[in-house]
């Protein structure tokens with residue numbers, strides 16, 4: 001397609017699909033760059049719930065430049081303990097958290113903390129329309145036209161698909177999800193609990209593992225615990241058709257002690273549970289004409305990278321800078337992608353290694369993990385930990 005010029009004048013319209021971290025960040029940055037964004041969100045209202053997020057790297061730097069850090073909490077509790085719980089329910093000291101991005105700043109927070117701060121920054125400036133999403137997308141040299149599922153039609157200069165790993169924008173413009181989704185044989189479930197769990201102190205991270213299974217519980221100051229569970233299955237697509245309650249009870253049967261049964265009960269009472277297979281999204285190009293994908297829609301790196309939220313913010317910020325600096329949209333989107341790709345490729349690769357930190361994928365991994373914990377304070381243990389997780 002020939003390069004459409006970036007429109008000038010006050011009314012450069014951007015349609016952003018999805019009001020997650022990537023969509024909100026992109027809307028904020030485009031608004032500050034003089035665009036007129038409209039956010040379309042499929043959910044009937046703002047999302048709640050989520051999981052813990054380790055926030056550092058390029059996203060942290062972007063949040064600092066955007067002036068968002070002041071409003072972002074740091075839920076790290078000084079002296080927080082990493083604990084491990086074995087299959088018999090015994091609690092012992094655990095592995096240290098992986099290296100803190102080579103000494104660069106980091107915060108522990110919740111996904112909802114990030115969404116809240118971005119929402120507060122954006123909602124007075126940008127319209128967010130809930131309860132609808134794209135049904136058809138067409139584009140020509142002058143504009144992109146989106147028919148929404150509620151029958152309304154929107155025209156824009158730029159369409160941003162920030163609608164997550166199962167992106168409708170990607171399916172409509174780039175092709176079916178199967179072409180781009182690379183599945184792990186892992187399932188993840190995550191939620192915020194309603195109540196504290198017995199026996200955990202503020203700041204504790206408790207990890208329960210068995211070959212091909214792990215459960216992570218994080219406690220924070222002034223907040224109920226958040227948890228995510230991971231397990232391997234040869235048929236993740238079939239697995240996620242079950243209810244989370246049934247699937248998790250089957251996968252975590254055999255964990256003794258009080259904590260895991262209490263966790264499963266607490267998850268039943270949670271307001272919402274993320275329940276999905278673990279996959280990466282890999283596309284050769286993140287834009288086509290006037291349509292661009294940002295965040296998990298473009299490059300989902302999995303929770304194992306620990307960088308998905310940050311790259312959504314960094315990607316949105318850079319996009320706004322590029323469409324400001326370049327006269328032609330294709331040049332702007334090309335340069336945006338050139339600058340962003342090395343970091344995304346690095347984090348996607350890193351995720352493959354880090355899966356072993358989050359879950360011992362087999363018996364051997366479980367033995368290696370136990371050895372690492374037992375020898376954590378010896379030079380050999382430190383070497384092992386560094387090899388597996390960069391700790």
Ligand SMILES: Cc1cc2nc3c(=O)[nH]c(=O)nc-3n(C[C@H](O)[C@H](O)[C@H](O)COP(=O)(O)OP(=O)(O)OC[C@H]3O[C@@H](n4cnc5c(N)ncnc54)[C@H](O)[C@@H]3O)c2cc1C
Pocket residue numbers: 017018019020021022023040041042043047051052053054055111132133134162163164165166167168169188189190228274294295296297301302303305306307308309310311312
């Ligand atoms: C358990 C877990 C732990 C994680 N830990 C970390 C971590 O430590 N650090 C980190 O940086 N990242 C972490 N991540 C990853 C990070 O949370 C994601 O990469 C990030 O939230 C993706 O944001 P997004 O806005 O791109 O997509 P999403 O959060 O998926 O948002 C997409 C939005 O689009 C909406 N939408 C979907 N379809 C449509 C449609 N058709 N029309 C309109 N709207 C639509 C959705 O309702 C949603 O609001 C973790 C993820 C998980 C699951």
